[in-house]
Amino acid sequence: MSIEALPPEGALRTDVPVLEVEDLSVTFARRGEQPTRAVDGVSFSVAAGETIGLVGESGCGKSVTSLAVMGLLPRRGVQVGGSVRLGGTELLGAPDRTLRRLRGSEMAMVFQDPLSSLNPTVPIGTQVTEVLVEHRDMGKKEAAAEAAELLDRVGIPDPARRLKEYPHQLSGGMRQRALIAMALACSPRLLIADEPTTALDVTIQAQILELLRELVVDTGTALVMITHDLGVVAGLCDRVHVMYAGKVIETADRYDLFARPRQPYTGGLLASVPRLDAGRGVPLTPIRGSARDAIPWAEGCAFAPRCDNAQDDCLTEVAGSTVPLEYDGPGRELRCRHPLTYPSSPVGATASGAGR
Amino acid sequence: MTAASEPLLRVEGLQVHFPIKRGVFVDRTVGHVRAVDGVDLAIDRGTTYGLVGESGCGKSTLGRAVLRLVEPTAGRVLFDGTDVASLRGEPLRHMRQRMQMVFQDPLGSLDPRQNVESLLSEPLRAHGLGGGTAGIADKIRGLLDAVGLPSAALRRYPHEFSGGQRQRIGIARAISLEPDLLIADEPVSALDVSVQAQVVSLLEELQERLGLTYLVIAHDLAVVRHISDVVGVMYLGSLVEQAPAEALYDEPLHPYTRALMSAVPVPDPVVEERRERILLAGDLPSPANPPSGCRFHTRCPWRQETRCDDEVPVLRELAGHTAGPHQPRHSADPHPSRHLVGCHWAEEIRDGVLQPKSAEEVAATQGVSVRATGADGGFETDALLQGVDEPIERR
Numbered sequence: 001m002s003i004e005a006l007p008p009e010g011a012l013r014t015d016v017p018v019l020e021v022e023d024l025s026v027t028f029a030r031r032g033e034q035p036t037r038a039v040d041g042v043s044f045s046v047a048a049g050e051t052i053g054l055v056g057e058s059g060c061g062k063s064v065t066s067l068a069v070m071g072l073l074p075r076r077g078v079q080v081g082g083s084v085r086l087g088g089t090e091l092l093g094a095p096d097r098t099l100r101r102l103r104g105s106e107m108a109m110v111f112q113d114p115l116s117s118l119n120p121t122v123p124i125g126t127q128v129t130e131v132l133v134e135h136r137d138m139g140k141k142e143a144a145a146e147a148a149e150l151l152d153r154v155g156i157p158d159p160a161r162r163l164k165e166y167p168h169q170l171s172g173g174m175r176q177r178a179l180i181a182m183a184l185a186c187s188p189r190l191l192i193a194d195e196p197t198t199a200l201d202v203t204i205q206a207q208i209l210e211l212l213r214e215l216v217v218d219t220g221t222a223l224v225m226i227t228h229d230l231g232v233v234a235g236l237c238d239r240v241h242v243m244y245a246g247k248v249i250e251t252a253d254r255y256d257l258f259a260r261p262r263q264p265y266t267g268g269l270l271a272s273v274p275r276l277d278a279g280r281g282v283p284l285t286p287i288r289g290s291a292r293d294a295i296p297w298a299e300g301c302a303f304a305p306r307c308d309n310a311q312d313d314c315l316t317e318v319a320g321s322t323v324p325l326e327y328d329g330p331g332r333e334l335r336c337r338h339p340l341t342y343p344s345s346p347v348g349a350t351a352s353g354a355g356r
Numbered sequence: 357m358t359a360a361s362e363p364l365l366r367v368e369g370l371q372v373h374f375p376i377k378r379g380v381f382v383d384r385t386v387g388h389v390r391a392v393d394g395v396d397l398a399i400d401r402g403t404t405y406g407l408v409g410e411s412g413c414g415k416s417t418l419g420r421a422v423l424r425l426v427e428p429t430a431g432r433v434l435f436d437g438t439d440v441a442s443l444r445g446e447p448l449r450h451m452r453q454r455m456q457m458v459f460q461d462p463l464g465s466l467d468p469r470q471n472v473e474s475l476l477s478e479p480l481r482a483h484g485l486g487g488g489t490a491g492i493a494d495k496i497r498g499l500l501d502a503v504g505l506p507s508a509a510l511r512r513y514p515h516e517f518s519g520g521q522r523q524r525i526g527i528a529r530a531i532s533l534e535p536d537l538l539i540a541d542e543p544v545s546a547l548d549v550s551v552q553a554q555v556v557s558l559l560e561e562l563q564e565r566l567g568l569t570y571l572v573i574a575h576d577l578a579v580v581r582h583i584s585d586v587v588g589v590m591y592l593g594s595l596v597e598q599a600p601a602e603a604l605y606d607e608p609l610h611p612y613t614r615a616l617m618s619a620v621p622v623p624d625p626v627v628e629e630r631r632e633r634i635l636l637a638g639d640l641p642s643p644a645n646p647p648s649g650c651r652f653h654t655r656c657p658w659r660q661e662t663r664c665d666d667e668v669p670v671l672r673e674l675a676g677h678t679a680g681p682h683q684p685r686h687s688a689d690p691h692p693s694r695h696l697v698g699c700h701w702a703e704e705i706r707d708g709v710l711q712p713k714s715a716e717e718v719a720a721t722q723g724v725s726v727r728a729t730g731a732d733g734g735f736e737t738d739a740l741l742q743g744v745d746e747p748i749e750r751r
Binding site: 201203231255273284 | 410411518519520521548549550551552553554556557575577578579581582605615616617618619620621622623624625626627628633635636638639640715719
């Protein structure tokens with residue numbers, strides 16, 4: 001029950017990333033069925049005080065990535081490969097006791113649906129203090145006081161009363177705040193937020209995003225934001241990894257990504273969302289088909305069947321190799337043989353609505 | 357407002373109240389959830405009216421009340437001159453042929469044990485249309501073609517399709533009776549981003565081809581703005597602002613509309629940084645016990661000492677917009693081309709005379725009265741309201 005194995009507090013601000021994920025792969029196997037590779041060679045790292053975004057549509061493997069990092073995937077029928085290091089400690093294959101100690105104290109997660117991730121039969125207070133008693137060796141009274149303070153910090157009015165209430169008595173936004181309070185109870189170095197605002201209304205979403213933004217600035221927590229909403233990414237994340245069919249297909253700084261998306265998929269996503277600030281009547285250009293139309297990466301680029309830029313050499317058969325994730329200018333990586341191109345000097349680097 | 361053609365749909369003073377019942381043996385009514393509380397609106401033929409608001413504001417209930425899927429408590433729904441709210445029996449059934457609905461959850465609204473052919477032919481048979489088996493088969497093939505599905509889809513079942521395709525089936529079923537009015541309740545919010553655009557484009561294309569009139573209910577302001585001609589913003593059961601889409605997004609007048617718009621994330625980091633953000637304090641108050649006066653006053657950053665707390669604002673046109681300054685028109689006429697706003701201080705806010713307070717200040721002045729939905733008085737209204745039109749989670 002000690003955390004000596006981890007680097008001391010002073011090491012927090014060094015260049016060593018808080019989380020390093022290297023070549024992570026997750027395969028689900030069921031007897032009598034073809035194994036499914038949900039995550040396929042994903043690598044990224046997050047430094048203290050940094051926010052990265054994992055973006056993609058349903059089924060692209062972003063949530064499975066986060067569960068693999070937290071070690072929350074079931075043992076049976078799941079193969080996890082690669083390496084996940086939290087402050088230098090390897091998490092994959094680590095004994096349960098180590099993981100138990102780290103989860104909640106060093107790394108924490110906020111889930112999408114606050115109602116189903118809170119225990120409906122236990123008051124909020126008990127659920128928040130549980131973390132404190134377990135990881136910070138607090139007494140019950142001390143923990144209750146601390147819990148009230150935590151709820152106050154995430155903006156829940158009248159926290160002492162709320163502690164006695166059950167999850168169904170709170171509104172959606174408050175439940176999500178309570179969940180964030182639980183995640184923050186031990187000031188973790190890594191916070192993974194899996195679609196934290198998808199089930200919420202826009203005005204509440206704005207409150208929660210503001211809260212997360214403050215946290216990263218105030219405490220230097222490394223934040224991994226998993227979302228399908230490009231607007232959320234644009235406002236919050238420093239670096240963005242776009243995923244498709246289990247692989248990262250484009251990585252860039254947020255300014256670069258939104259100004260000049262290179263992967264046709266990223267460009268297509270940006271062009272298919274109606275924007276509040278664009279002129280009305282600008283026609284949307286949807287991406288053809290749906291994420292179901294992907295082909296296995298072994299046969300070629302998974303996006304090729306839906307891609308307007310696709311050519312014959314996007315297929316492994318023709319080119320002789322799968323499309324690799326390659327260096328694409330400073331701070332950018334790209335997995336595409338026929339990326340979107342832009343004139344050499346972009347007019348006003350803002351390029352609102354690039355790819356339109 | 358000359359004597360142009362009468363709007364296709366006119367809603368006057370519509371109210372829908374749901375009783376809250378208590379008691380084990382005897383059902384006592386202990387209060388009402390005022391889901392829709394006095395809404396006037398009008399939709400012209402061939403246009404799209406977009407209704408936006410947060411979950412629990414009553415927008416879905418309004419859509420359902422127009423179709424008589426829930427019984428209105430009071431008010432009139434005039435569809436092409438006939439009061440739908442007073443119809444019953446066979447005339448109502450005939451009227452429904454002309455008003456159809458597209459639901460939010462495409463899987464939940466399609467019978468899993470019916471194949472597509474059966475799903476699409478059922479409405480035709482029920483209304484005795486399509487001209488026999490051969491005629492119906494022909495018609496269905498045309499419908500599939502119109503929504504962009506292959507005819508091989510006929511023998512397949514809803515679970516075999518992707519979300520976007522299911523929504524196409526839902527749309528095909530809705531247009532099979534050649535309705536005049538289509539009510540789409542969150543038609544794209546359960547779909548993936550890249551598929552949303554496909555369905556939005558399909559709806560637009562169908563409107564152009566078939567001359568449909570839409571009432572689109574959604575919480576996504578960007579989507580609503582994209583497809584609507586006129587947009588109405590709802591808060592706690594009543595309209596707070598209504599205007600042509602262009603005007604509303606260029607110059608939102610009601611504080612709630614402004615906050616709502618500033619909360620929508622824009623997929624552009626440069627814009628995101630420059631944007632002024634208005635954060636609202638707290639959550640939606642309970643519609644079982646709405647705040648007095650202006651319903652938004654508990655969260656409003658522009659709330660004033662006078663009027664806001666005790667005087668209910670009416671929808672009105674601001675001086676200096678289209679009506680002459682000395683003859684403001686009356687609110688009883690919700691004509692779509694006018695910019696109506698329900699706020700006492702709209703002029704001052706527009707001209708920048710009043711400055712907004714921060715969310716913390718608002719929360720402080722309102723004290724404990726800023727409460728979550730359903731957290732007051734022990735009414736379990738939360739359970740009643742949640743899930744009515746909350747967006748379906750995407751996984």
